[in-house]
Amino acid sequence: MSSTYKLTYFDIRGKAEPARLVFAQAGVPYEDIRIRQDKWAEMKPKAPFGHIPILSVDGVEVCGSVNIARFIAERHGLAGDNDLQNAEIGSLMDFVTDIGKNCENVMKETDKEKQKVAGAELSEKTLPAMLKTLEEYIQPNFTKHGVVYEAKLTWADIGIYLFIDNLAEYFEFKISADQFPCLSKLHTSVAEQPNIKKWLETRPKSVFTMAYKLTYFDFRGKAEIIRLLFAQLGVPYEDVRIQRSEWPAMKPDMPFQQVPVLEVDGNMTLCGHVNIARYIGEKHGMAGNNELENAQLAGYSDYITDLNLNIIQTFFYEPDQVKKEEKSAKLKNETVPNVLQTLEKHIQANGSPKGYVFGSKLTWIDILTYLLVEDVNNYFGITVDAYPGLKKLHAEVASQPRIKKWVEERPKSDY
Structure with a gap:
């Protein structure tokens, strides 16, 4: 037998x-x-x-x-x-x-x-x-x-x-x-x-992948940098989208009572959209080549995130309409142009023919910068026509086949 x-x-x-x-x-x-x-x-x-x-x-x-x-x-x-x-x-x-x-x-x-x-x-x-x-x-x-x-x-x-x-x-x-x-x-x-x-x-076509589960609201928001990275890398993940009405019941069980959160292999939860993006970039080869380079990339992300938080606080959390209009005007006429000009200088100094912010390969910071360009256009109507480096970077990221496919097929939302 x-x-x-x-x-x-x-x-x-x-x-x-x-x-x-x-x-x-x-x-x-x-x-x-x-x-x-x-x-x-x-x-x-x-x-x-x-x-x-x-x-x-x-x-x-x-x-x-x-x-x-x-x-x-x-x-x-x-x-x-x-x-x-x-x-x-x-x-x-x-x-x-x-x-x-x-x-x-x-x-x-x-x-x-x-x-x-x-x-x-x-x-x-x-x-x-x-x-x-x-x-x-x-x-x-x-x-x-x-x-x-x-x-x-x-x-x-x-x-x-x-x-x-x-x-x-x-x-x-x-x-x-x-x-x-x-x-x-x-x-x-x-x-x-x-x-x-x-x-x-x-035989089954298989690659070694970790099990990822991303939880966020049913719009782009802070989770979109993570979704774009997963798209570019071709890494599968569970895209859990919750409704605003579900959030009060879920909030107490969330680390720091915030989303997005990323579960890794079912036994580890990461918080903070920039922190998660950095983790994915470093884990899957879209970061620097050593710790020092990764720290330099983190400096760019902090700079961009400061502007993003300023925009979010102005558009979504300022209750006084007059102050909201004043802050919005300052962002449009002063803060955003200054940030774009600073990023442009760094791109020009880097000298990448494809407009990369840092180094000679596409990193998670390039995708974060791409999203910033999208956001300032959506909120303020500001284009990057006056910033050739940023314009080249935006076009380069947008033309990546997997990113292009994601942008075309992702769920529709206003922001």
């Missing part, structure tokens, strides 16, 4: 993909259980060692990515013919795992500058040296049989194939056929295995 297999992991390839590929090649059915990141917190205490993937075999749980792949392979004819051969294959795969750990350490580095230096060291020295060792190890047997070990395809071939794939996807490090001929041919050979090829063509 065959065993019942249940493989549990996130809805991504990641550490479960070796097991899925081995299952595919062996033609063995299993239940591919994929969980959302926001469900992991409640599942983690029940998981052996607090980690996934987990393979349930007739109710018995087996853990560890490499261990699971080896177990499946040894059970279903994708391993050696005896314990000693399996130990040799295991030694090889431990070496491949060590290379992978070097890559993981670079990915986990939180300091952007250190990550950049470590990434260069990895690509230019560490990987070539370790891949050379791997190439030389497999070369005698591969030249003779076209596989890594003995005369049949094993889980070692599949593991090395997947590792080469990951290098290309995450580090843009492609194996050169001239430099590593055996590894290059191995990758092609495994990809052409009928069962593997079918899995690659039909």
Whole structure:
């Protein structure tokens, strides 16, 4: 009687993909259980060692990515013919795992500058040296049989194939056929295995994403910078829009009794629209390259936010109509032009051909500035025709395909 297999992991390839590929090649059915990141917190205490993937075999749980792949392979004819051969294959795969750990350490580095230096060291020295060792190890047997070990395809071939794939996807490090001929041919050979090829063509398309839930009123307001960032990044999120009538009942349960709030993975709540925007920008690559640059970007956001708060207080919270008109006139004739002129100087000084406020790439500050340009036009009829840098920046952000699509399709509101 065959065993019942249940493989549990996130809805991504990641550490479960070796097991899925081995299952595919062996033609063995299993239940591919994929969980959302926001469900992991409640599942983690029940998981052996607090980690996934987990393979349930007739109710018995087996853990560890490499261990699971080896177990499946040894059970279903994708391993050696005896314990000693399996130990040799295991030694090889431990070496491949060590290379992978070097890559993981670079990915986990939180300091952007250190990550950049470590990434260069990895690509230019560490990987070539370790891949050379791997190439030389497999070369005698591969030249003779076209596989890594003995005369049949094993889980070692599949593991090395997947590792080469990951290098290309995450580090843009492609194996050169001239430099590593055996590894290059191995990758092609495994990809052409009928069962593997079918899995690659039909497997779920998935990327690693956090679960985001944004709560705000049913208009643009302070949440729009966050929505625009999510749109530009292509990051999915739950856009929870509440009515004014719902707010009194919800307010006491909100941190600081304000919205927007962003729930992250169901167990963390962030507050403050600028704070949330900064978090998303830094988390998803739309910020500076290090802490100092991020602090500089925050200076721009503080400057822009001061004007935004002034506008909001004038238009929505000033009860005296005469004072409201006086404040509005001062904003239109003095404050707004001064802020726009200051931002224009910074854009010109930055010298970006696309009008970026800071650096040479689109950041969350550019989108915040884009929104400011939109707001001063909506509230005061002020255009940026007299500010060529701002005009270029506004056009650049507006022309981003994902932002353009969001603006065209977003729910309609007056502000």
